[in-house]
Each structure stands twice: as C-alpha cells, then as structure tokens.
Amino acid sequence: MTARPALEVPLVASENTIEQETTPLLGQENSNDDLETQRNDSVSESQHEQTERSVFGIISVLLIGVFVSQADTTLVFATYAHITSEFIRLGGGSWIDGSWIVTSFGLATCATQPMYGRLSQIFGRKPILQMSYLLFLIGTAIAGLARNMMQMIIGRIIQGAGSAGMVSMVSILLTDLVPLHEVAAYRSYVNIFSTVGRSCGGLIGGYLTQTIGWRWAFIGQCPLLLLSIVLVWWKLEEPQHEVELKQSVWTKLKRIDFVGAFFMSVAILACITAFDLGSKKANTSVLFTLVVIGVSAGALFALTERFWAKEPIFPLELLGQHAVITSYSIIFIQTGIQVALMFLVPLYFQVTANASMGEAGAHLVPAVFGNTLGGLAVGAWIKRTGRYKPPTILASMSAMLCFSLLLVLWRGHTSTAGSLVIFFGGCASGMANSAVFVGLTAGVEKHQMAIATTGMYLSSNIAMVAGVSAASAIFQSALRSNLHRALGRMLGGDEIAKRVLADVAYVQTLHGGLRRLVIRAFVTSFRRTFSVQIALASMALVIGVLSRQKKITR
Template sequence: MVSTSDETTPLIPEAGIGSQTSQAEQNTNIEDGSIREGQSPKEDLPKSKIGIIAVLLVGVFIANSDGSLVLATYGKISSDFNDLESGRWLLTASLLASCAAQPLYGKISNIFGRKHVLLTAYSIFGLGCIISGSGHSMTQIIIGRVVGGAGGAGMVSLVSILISDLVSLKDVASYRSYVNVVQTTGRSIGGPLGGYIAQTLGWRWPFYSEFPVVLLAIILVAWKLEVPKREGHIEESPWKKLKRIDFVGSAFLSVSIIACLLALNFFSNAESWSSLVPIILAVVAILLMIAFCLVEKFWAKEPIFPLQLLTKLDTCTSYVILACQMAAQLGMMSSVPLYFQVTKRAKSGEAGAYLVPAVVGNTVGGLITGAYINRSGRYKLPIVLSGGLAAIAYTLLIVRWRGHTKIWESLYVFPGGLGTGIAYSAVFIALAASVTEDEMAIAGTGLYTSGGIGSVIGISVSGAVFQWWTKKGLENALNGVENGLEIAQRALSDVGYVNNLEGYIHGLVVDGYLTGFRAAFLVSLIFSASSFTVSLLVREHNLRS
C-alpha cells in the first residue's frame, strides 16, 4: 500500500500489496515457518488462509459475547452486593478500558510482533475473567472488567490487522465480513447464554465459562498462527524493543481518552450543565491531549500514534464516518428496548428482541459489502450508501413510531444496522488504501478506537437528550393534572411505575416519553447525516490488481 497513489492507481500488484521484494527476499522472509520457500505472504493457499482466520475468530467471538453477557447479568450482580448504583460501571468500565488500550496495540504489535501481542491480549482478557468471577466486592469485579476490556481491545483489532497482513487488500473486505458475522453471533449468543448460566449456576459462572474458551484460543494461536515477517524487519533484543515504546505518550493518550469518556458519561447523568465533576474531567482531558500532541511531535522517537496520520484526509474521514455510525446506532439501540417497555408494556426480554433486526442488519451489511468490494474493487459507493440508509431508518423512527408501533414497523431499525454493517467493512478498506503497510497497524487500532469513542458519545449524548426532553414532555403532558409533578418524577425514574398506570394518565405519560424518544432518534439522525456528508469527501483508489 502506498499513500501517494491517485484515485486510479492500482494498489495491489500481482504478488500482493506493496510486494516489491525480490525472489531471494521472499525465500528468506519467514517467521515461525509460516511461508514456504519462494512463496509470498499473500499468496497462501485458500485453505491455509481460512484455517488461520478461523483460529483468530475464536477470540473475536469470545470478546464480543463478553459485552452482552454482562448486559444480561449486571443487574443480578449489583443486586447481590446491594449496590445497584454501581451496576452501570460493570458495563462502562470495560468499554472505557478498551478505548484507552486500543491505540497502543498497533505500535506495540509492530515492535514485538502480532502473534506475541495477540497472545498477551488473550492472557490479559483471561485474567480479567478470573478476577471478575472471583470478585467479593463490586470494586473487585469492576477492576476485573477493566482488565478484561484492556485485553479484549487487542483481541478484536489485531485480527483485522492480521487479516490485512495475510491477504491482498481487495480480499480483506470479504474476510472481514466473516469477522462481522462472528462478532454479531457473539453479541447475540452472549446475553441469552450468560443469563441462562447465571440463573442455573450463579452469576460467577458466566465469567468462569469464558476462561476455557480463551485458553483454547491461546493454544490455537500459539500452535497454528504463522505470521510473515514484515519487510525491513530487524531482530532486536527484548530490552531494545521495550526501549522503543513511547510510554509517556501512551500514558497521556490513554488517560486523556478515559477522562474524555468519563466527562461525557457524567455530563449525561448530571443534574445541570454546570456540574463541576464533568467540567473538571473535560478540562483534564483537553490538557492531557495537548500534552500528548507535544510529546509525539517534539520528544517521542517512535510515537505511539504518529500525528501525521491525522493530516491525511482519507484517514480522518474513515475515523469520523465510523465514529458517527457507531454513535447513531448505539444511541438508537439504547432507546429502542425502553420504547417498547413504555408503549407496549413489554418485558425486558421481549423489548430486547426488537433490536434483533438491527443486529441482523449489521451482519447482512458486512457480507454484502465484502462481496461487492471483492468483485468490483470499489468501496466509496458502500460508504456513501451506509450513511443514507441509516438516515432513512432514523427518519422513519421519528415520523412513524408514535406509540402504536406495529410489528412490521419495528423493522425500521434494520436499515440502521445495515448502514453500520456496511460502513464497518468499507471504511476499513478505505483506511487501508490510504496508509502504508508500516502505518496500517497503528491506523487500524485508531479506527477501532474511533468506533469505541463514537459508541460512548452516542449513548451519552442520546441519553442526556432523552432525559431532558422526556422530563419536559412529562411536565407539559401532566400540567394541570393532580399530583402531576410527582407522577412525572416517578415515571421518569421507574418504568415499572409507568406500566402500572392505567387509562388517561398512562396515555399522558406515554406522550411525554414519546417527546424524549423523538429527540433521541433525532440525535441518531444527525450523526448518520454527518456520516453521509463526510462520506462524500472519501477519495477512492482502484483496488484491482
């Protein structure tokens, strides 16, 4: 891959991306016995590729099932410790740690090798499972979630980077569509399976049950994964490799991301915009990010995240598009179950089932996009369509979901998921086409970081907007009703109370909630429209060889 290509320059020579090594160099370009003599890394036999990627997908599955597993069990865990207020940290702690650790994996894998760093990520995730499962306090379990999140970040992002190492760029979209399927399957199975295990054996066993799968993944990767050496690779001692890590820049970057996401989280739950804690965290995040930029520009010999990547239009557009798409979908998904609980008195399991079309849309979008890019060598059209499809979905939710939603109307969330699935596959190819091979690992983990940050922004902003407008809607709807203010306050804090209301009062409360839902869906529409607008700036390279 070369960064100087114009819009019609083929990025894939016959021997693979950027493959300009001589036959003699190819004969010696072997790490762990991965390439037979005279064979280029990206000319592996199809069965070999499929076997390697199948091994990698075990980790992808367990990392994605972990999030939905905790979603199904956090209420029981926090109830057992009589600490419902801390229950949400079981969900957010892992996400915060993942966003903070994500940018580090790219550079570190360049220094120590993909295989070693991936095995380390598995080990960290497994340790987090043990800490959470054996926790005797909410604090210990949350610490386990932080450790697990830091490991899970590498388990997912390094797989996509390894795929781009092993296959030609035009084929990457197809192979990443399989990753999307496994991710979706993991998220779909994790919740029901974790909930069942928790009900039958106790909430500790869902965490314990993850460890054998992680151990299997470690064994398979250590045994089967064979990674070609990167061009220009130089053997170094572990000490010299360690000295190359930009520890200062890494610390500033990680802490600034955590401070930023915590500020968003506290803002979304604050009683007013002038609350002191989120303001302090926001200021700290800005100062640390400035310090990080100064360190990377003037001090670090090998920056953990080279700032010049952010000067490339194609890199920035990829990051912004994925962040906006994830913000739009996660904002929507955080509102849909509550919508059906309020309007249809649906139970938690039934309400969650209304998200299935969006998850299916993610899978279908990834598969279609992979096949299209593999066949055509083009990726801009899918990126543009992704924002348009998502915007249509959120517009339909605003216009049509008025409290009496029919079953077929619940399928409006499908194009929202479809758009995100398309974007997830296509922007990775756009990013890969815009950077050099040496930059790909760092740029790729940056893309995953942008998606994670977008998810937190979507949930936080959508949640804050929903709370504010629902409060206003309830106050307006119940104005003049006896004990209207008390009803509004209780309705805003307890869905069970809403479901127990009857007749005219229940209708007024639902109307108040609908004000908040429309506002939340409007947030998703704005994010998806932003994604569509930015997608028009994407410059396309011809990926055909």
Template sequence: MAGQTTLAAEPDERSPLLVNQQAQPGSSATSTTSISKNSDTVVHVRESSSGDSNAPSYTDSVSTDTSLLRDIESEAATGQPSKDHASFGTLARVVLVLMIGVFVSNADGSLMLATHPVIASEFNDLESSSWLFAGFVLASAATQTMYGKLSDIYGRKNLILVSYIIFALGCALVGVGQSMFQVILGRVISGAGGSGMTALVSILISDLLPIRDVASWRAYINIAATTGRSLGGPAGGWLADVIGWRWSFIGQVPLMLIAVALCQIYLPSNAEQFKGGKRVEPDHSVSSWERLKSVDFLGSLLLALTLLTLLMPMEIGGSKVPWSSPIIPALFGVGVILFFFFLRTERRAIEPVVPLEIFSIRDANLSIFVQMTQLAAQLGLMFSVPLYFKASASVSNTEAGAHLFPAVAGNAIGGIIAGIYIKRTGRYRNLIILAAFSASLSYFSLLVSWHGHTNWFQSLYIAPGGFGSGLIQSAVFVSLQVVVKPHHMAPAISLLYLSGTCAMILGLACVSTVMHEFLKSGLESNLAALALDPADRAEIFQNALSNIEYISTLAGDVKTAVVRAYVDSLWWSHTVSLAFSSVALFASFFIGEKPLGKSEPLPQAEQLSEEES
C-alpha cells in the same frame, strides 16, 4: 548487494511494502528500496534522521514474485505452500480460531445491551447503566494503541492470548460483583482486553492478505461477529429471566479459556512477519529490549489521560454532577492541556504511538470521521431499543434482547455485501455513501413510527441502520489502508478502532444524557397532571427513574403517564442518532477513491534493474 538499483516508486495496492523512498518534508526518517538483480527480493531500509545516532534502523526483505492469490492456486495444484506467502491453510486456521474470540466479544456487547436495565435496576441505579458501556469503552480507548506496537515486538499471537485472558478476568468479576462499582470495574477490565481482541484480528488479516482481499476475508469474521451479536441479546435476556444475568458473563469465561488453548495451538507464531500477504524477513540486529525502549509509552499515557479527561464530562454531566458544575469545564481544560503535551511528545518520539503524519492525509481523516459518526449513531440506537420495548410493551428481557436482531442481521448482510463488492470491483466510495444514507433513513423512520405501539413490521426499521454499519466498517477499513503507508498500517488500524471506541462513548453519552433529561422532565409533567399526593408522586418519580422493571407494577393512568415519558424521551434519543448519521452522509461525499487493481505480480526485479541501468 550486487546489482542494486534504488527505485522511487509510490506504494499501491499491488506493492504493500514499497514505500516512498524520498524523505518527506518534516519526516524524521529516510528510506531506500533496493532490488537484487539475482533474486525477486525488495530490501527496504529505514534509518532515523532525528539526530540520534543510536536510534535503531530496520531492514525488511520482501518477496515480490507473485500475489497471494496466485500462491494459493499454486498450493492447491502442488500441495506445497510457498515459502514467501501465508498459505491458504494458515489463513483458514487463523480465521477459524479468531472467530471464537470475535464471537464471544460481540455476544458480550449485545447481551450487555439487552440486560443493562436489569443489572442497573438490581442495584437501584438505572442512571448509571450507561457506565456499563462507558467503563468498557474508556478502558478500550486507553489501551487500544498499545496493542499494535507491542505485537510488533512480542508477536501478534502472544498479545492476542494476553487480551483474551484479561477479557476473561473482567467477565468473571462482572459475574460475581456484589455492587454496581464492582460490576463496572469488571467491565473496565474486560474493555482493556477487548480492545486487543478487535484491533489485533484486523492487523493479522492485513498482515496476511493483499489489500483487495481484506474485505472479503473480513466478511467471514463479520459473520462470526454478527452471529455473536444476534445470539447475545436473546441469550442474555433469557438467562436474566431464568437463572439471572450473572451467568451471562460467567459463562463467557470457559469459552475464552477454550479460545486461548486453540490460539496457542493453531495461530502462527510469526504472523507479524507477513505484510500485505508478503513474507518479511525479521530484523535480528535490533533486540526486543531495544525495540521495547523505543515504544512510546509516554505518548500512550498522555493519549489515555487526554481521552479520559475529555470524555469523562460527557458521562458524569447531568447525572453525577450538574452541567453547571465547575468540574465539567475543568476536565475539558485539563484535557486540552494534556492533548497539547501529547502532540509535543509524538513529534519527538522515534516510534510514535500515533504517527501524526496520518492526520495530514485528507481521506484518512474523512474515513475515520465518517466511521466515528456512524458508530456513534448506531450505538445510541442499540442502547435505546431494549429500553423502548420494555417500557412500551412490557416485554421480557428475552424479547427485548431479541428486538436487536434486525440491526445485527443487517450488519452481517452489509459486511458480506461490502466484501463481495470490493473484491469484484476494487471500489469502496459508493459503499460509504450508501451506508450513511441507509442508516439515516432508518433513524428517520423511527422518528416517524415508533410512538409506543410498534408492530412487528415497524420493529424491522432498525435493520437499515445495522446494514449501514456493516457496509461502512468494511469500506472504511479498506479506504484507510489505501492511503496510509505500509509501515504505519498497524498504528493506523489501532487508531481507527480507537476512534470507533471514542465514537461509542460519544454516542452513548449523548443518547443517554438526552434520554434521561427528557425522561425526568416528562415524568415530572405527566405525574403532575394526575393530581397525585406529593409524597406518592415523588416516590413514583424516583422508582420509575431508577428501575425500568417498576413499570410492570403500575396500572391505570399512572402507568400510562410513566410509559409515555419513556417513549417520548427515547424519541428524542433517535434524533441524536439521526444527527450523527446525517453528518456522516454529508462527509462521505468528500472522500476520494483510489480503485484497487486486480491482484497481479509486480514487474520482475531483473527487468526493473535493466531499465534503471
């Protein structure tokens, strides 16, 4: 290219695809960035230096003439979209269509939170109710990182369609399952699809928007998510009361089929050709087959097996097998060995599924850690709320699910406020601190006031917890994007969602284990104090432990003893949420901040070329 000049500019929020041109220590690739004097185009070439002469190189051509916001203004004035940017109409269509899948997936999560006691009780297996969540999130963790890589090859649209179909198949199996195993298997399949539904939405938005605008557009997605969570709980509880819980899941299938049809019609087929709101010319010199061969399938498999073996003990310990069983340390040991092999594989991979250099960035690690601890705290709370009100107030499934509304409403408000604040100020660190503080205050309030006789005002104490989660998810997403290099953005986003999935497993396992252990000891001591016949006491103990609906059949001192055991055990579960949130608050003070500048054009290529000359 005539008149080329090599630049050594660090990326910032205004230049989403300009990467560091110097090879980093330990890096396996070198990069050069050239600017044409005769056109407003940056050409980024990345070549492998791993010693493999056959390793593919990638060339990206990126327009640098204006920001996406200026392009939207131009489109509004002329009625013609720019050739170099995603148009406003494209963005609006993408967001509206994706809202359907986001709505359904979040409704699915909240209706499961509302109905899991009913589902497990139908099979007389309340102790396994946590597997209705754990199966979903374990499958999500195993498949999360692959969606970003495969969507780079086969397109965001195609992978979104695949994830929707897999999710629908899982919902259908849950609805027709005739055993607890079949229902959990359906949740596993749904989780494999649900991981793509969440991660790919965020990747798409990051492709089509400059970083400062991401939070505000994600606020609209958050509204759909919150609406789904708000309606899912009460709707699932109402369906369980009226026609049975199965229709909560069967009813999702036609909605997902509608979403598939609309995505096929309206989603752009070339969304992956935008990076940070700029159009990227695709590299046709490397075939899809060659790119597929470079995908780190071995790393993905090792990562999935590592997560399964490390997280499995937290699910089976204390319920399926005792904590003293040799199976528990054996699984942890195998997990550590698999993790070692995973690290070796990633260091040698041409296109690692998890670029290890992300973990060398302090703020990236802190951002991921803060979201993990916050989500672990929040899911633990959401798991315990329906159980608390069914046990303490003998409410219907509908009302138990409705008690989740303050948290999901707070989540929506938090997401919207975060989007507006980041858009106007370009700052995010204070939001992360505020989020962790708000959540910690919420869980502390539950410890003080939720003792079995909770009035309507006290039931709102879960709202600040949801508010904190809404703030932190938007703010951490931007915090990660600021510090991660553009060509690592898709795996970084997948990693963020993967960490959230692992946090859900961790939070759920901790809360469920603590709750059931204290429930067992509470039932034993409370029933022993009533001087019941040993046979009757054993029957009450077993029924109360396996089926929460059994409480409504009790009366007098026996019912009081069982309710007190449930309330006390759930009090201890709130201490787990408070511990996680307090750790998040402490860590949030160490996150740095890179204020985001106004969306504005980069200096003209011709001026830069002349200065270098």
C-alpha cells in the same frame, strides 16, 4: 548452367519438405506450451485455493476471540444488576455505583486501544495477540471469583485492556494475510461474529444467571480463551524480519513510547469520563476538573509525540491524512447511531407494548440480520469492483431511511411490519464497517496500517460510550420537558413524572388516560431523538460524498 536449376529444385523441395515436416512439430510444441500453461494455471489455482483455506483457517481461530469478547459486553449488561445486588447484600463495595462494572471495561478498552498497533510492530502480531487473550483471561477469572465490587472492577479493567487487542489485532492481521480487495469480505465475517456475539451474550448471561449464577457466566469463558491461546500459538505464523530477530526484549522495550502512551491514556480517560458524567448531570466542579486534566494531558501527549518520541505510540501526522480523518469520522458517527438504536428500541417496546426485557431485546433481531447481510454484500461488492465509496454513501442513506421510518411509523402502536424497519439501521452499520475499513487501509501506507486500524477502533469505542450517553441525555431531557407539559397541571403530576423518569417499569403499571398521556410524552421524546440521529446520518453522508477513492486492483 543446367546444374544450377537442378541444385535450386532440391533446395526448394528441401525447404518445402522441412516446412512440411516441421509443421506438426511446431504444432506439438505449441500444444506442449498450452499444456504447460494449463498445468501452471492449475497449480496456481490449487495454490490459491490452498492459501485461501489456510487464511480462512487462521481467521476462524481468531474469530473465537472476537465472539467471546463481544459476547462478554452484552453478557455484563444482562447481569450487572444481579452482580451489584449480590455485592450490596454481602456488603462488599455497596458505595460504588454498579454501572462502573460496565463503564470501567469501556474506559480500559479506549485507553489501551491505540497502543496495540505500535506494540504489534515492535514485538510482532502473534505475541501481542496472545498477550491480549491472556489479559482477557486473567480479567475474566478475577471477575468470576470477585468477592466485592472493587475486585470486580479491577477484573473488568483487565478484561477491557485485553478486549481492545482481541478485536483490533484480527483486523490488523487481515491486512497482513489477504489482498486488499478481499479484506472487506473477511472483514464482514469479523462483523458477523461481533454481532452474533453481542446478540448471544445477553441471552447466555440471562440464562446462566437465572440457572447457575452470574459467576459461571464469567468462568465459563475461560476454557474458550485457553483454547484460543493454544490455537493461535499453533496456527498463526508470521514472517520475522531480520532486524526483529536480532533485537533483544530489552531493546524492544526501549522502543516503546511509554510517556506518550501515559498522556494519551489519561487524556482519553478524563475526556470520556467527563462526557459520560456530564450526560448524567454530575457535579460541575468534578466535570471541570476532568476537562482540565483531559485537555492538559492531550497537549502534553501532542508535545511528546512531536518533539520527544522516536517511535510515537500514535503519530500525529496520521490525523492529517484525508483517508484517516474521513474514516474515523464516518465510523464514529455510524457507531454512535447504531448504539443509540440499540438503546432506544428495547425502551420503546417496554413502554408502549408493556414488553418484558427479553421481549423488548428480541425486537433488535432485524438489526442483527441487517448488520450481517450489509457486511456480506459490501464484502462481495468490493471484491468484485474494487470500489468502496458507493457502499460508504449507501450506508449513511440506509441509516437516514431507518430513522425517517421510525419517525413516521413509531407513534405508540407499532405493527410487526413497522418493527422491522430497524433492519435498515443494522444494514447501515454492517456496510459502513466493511467499506470504511477498506477505505482506511487503501489510503495509508503499509507500515501505517496497524496504527491507523487501532485508531479506527478507538474512534468506534469512544462512539459507543458517547452514543449511549448522548442519546440518553437527549431523550431524558425531552422526556422531562414533555412529562412536565403533560402532567404539570395534574394533582400529583410532579410525583408521577419523577417516578416515570426513575423507573420505566412504573409506566407499565399505569392505565387509562394517565397512561395515554405518559405514552404520548415518551413517543414525542423518541421522535426528537430520532430526528437527531437523522441529522448525524446526514453528516456522515456529506463526509462520504466528499471522501476520495482509490480503486483497489488485484
């Protein structure tokens, strides 16, 4: 019996001893676990930073193409009058309206835009992106070396087909390379380069045209495009699926929905051309023919996609998705408002302040800053909160504020402070572009993102054509009516009105009471056009409020 306690004591003592001896070891083990966790966290952070640097490096390469393609757009606005004059002097295509130098590019972009999503799924992102660069390079070289108007327009068509991919493929790659909650932040960089490119294009084009000629404005882009092709080949890596690796080029070509692509392109070209010519009061029979062609091609496209195509170039079921239809609608309205602003602001200062084209264009700078800051702010907001609906709504409210202030403050004598209100219009565009893109990609399946993205760009490109045409038509109609009311009873008033409508520069030669009457007619016409833009922004606001939101998680 005495042995049992003796045995029990050592057991208890032994247990206590083990506990005391093992406590430091347990503490050391926990410490090692903490160190291991810290080390893993450090490695994870290092890998994350390295990945971010790698992605940013790739995006930086892609942004060169975005800058060049967008700069070319405004570059042509600044030079096409000189190009047309030169070809008329040379007798090369004087029968063609010089505006087709601009229009042909836009039509080609719209016609080819939706194809890039499906083609990038079949052939891969990298080859299709390089193809778009190559098309733009070839078109640019043809335009720079053109000897007549027809050659110039052919070059511009090829450029437009390339430009459609240079911009949209960057956004498609963003959804591949970065998490969804960071897409808006990177998307804001794309918007900045687009805006800066458009701003610089006109200045560069005007300067080069005055110094060494417009041809060098085109040819000078070629080295940058070659550099972009090389950098994309070198830097951009994309995973290849096993199925894609096994497929031959011929097998991939057979997967392309050529029939659907043809009918879609014809429908887009016919409808946009009809809208553009309709705003210029073209021949009724021509318009009717274009509308019939557009509607017929659209119906055949729908039938092809529904019953024939195995891999539709643009699946019609996408248009039935809430995220798609709301995103396309908002971006269409916001883009239309933005290009209307870009059209109206320089014209206002040319008329009311006798500003030169350069001085009038400089008044757009606040909108450029607004676009940049709006995009960056929304990118940071979405990355932090994962919510994109509030900035979508705020963008429409900012556009409404902009045009409301223009309606109140721009009455013919605009102060420097009053001229800054277009900041809110640019801010609206920057916010909408970033927020709507995230909303679109969050609302569709991963395999649909590429095609849905190109559809959004198509909506934006159509809005660019429609926005300028509609704003011009509304303004010209109002101006014609107001000039007739102001000058109708004046001797020679009808002739003065015709000259004012034909040439804005003529307004700058008027003085005294006549000038005041004409300026008043212009201001009233501007106010009517501003009112229409407010109504459009209100529509975008309603759509934004009714849109759904999926919170984006990391």
